[in-house]
Amino acid sequence: MTDELLVIRAQLGERGALAELLARWRMPVWTYARRMLDADRADDVSQEIWLAVVRGLPRLREPCRFAPWLFTIARRSVIDRLRDEYAQAEEATGFGDIAGEGIAEDPAEAMVNRAALVNVLSALPVLEREILVLFYLEDLPVEECAYICRIPAGTVKSRLNRARRLLREHLEEKGRTS
Numbered sequence: 001m002t003d004e005l006l007v008i009r010a011q012l013g014e015r016g017a018l019a020e021l022l023a024r025w026r027m028p029v030w031t032y033a034r035r036m037l038d039a040d041r042a043d044d045v046s047q048e049i050w051l052a053v054v055r056g057l058p059r060l061r062e063p064c065r066f067a068p069w070l071f072t073i074a075r076r077s078v079i080d081r082l083r084d085e086y087a088q089a090e091e092a093t094g095f096g097d098i099a100g101e102g103i104a105e106d107p108a109e110a111m112v113n114r115a116a117l118v119n120v121l122s123a124l125p126v127l128e129r130e131i132l133v134l135f136y137l138e139d140l141p142v143e144e145c146a147y148i149c150r151i152p153a154g155t156v157k158s159r160l161n162r163a164r165r166l167l168r169e170h171l172e173e174k175g176r177t178s
Helices: 003-011 015-036 039-059 063-093 112-123 126-137 142-149 153-177
Strands: none
Touching (some): 003 063, 015 039, 015 126, 063 126, 112 126, 112 153, 126 153, 142 153
């Protein structure tokens, strides 16, 4: 059954269709949140995302666009969480810079490559990290990344280019210091 059909059935009040949508998209949404945040925050934000989905699903006008709509909600939730934390850190320290904080390592992550990827991604600015996650790790095309981030496709391409360059520089720097 397609997402579009499940959305329509869920909009008509069928709880089973909503449950199937949740089962189908729970891990991709959590994975996106996890790539942008640490595991604990990803759990909290994922719950917020699904609450927003349940509330907003009746108003979704294009059921065929469920995935971009879902990731738009996910993006907004992640950005809101980061914005709140930055504001709290700024109030607590009196400074606007908490760039030293990155993604906390999840102790359950035993794979070295995975930990290295998370570490490298956490060193990138949020906008570039977000585009890399959506484009490469969520396998979304440029047009859907643009739709989710509410920016032109050209901006997605320029952020991807900048993110690749920053990633390459960071990896080269790590190679020199290792």
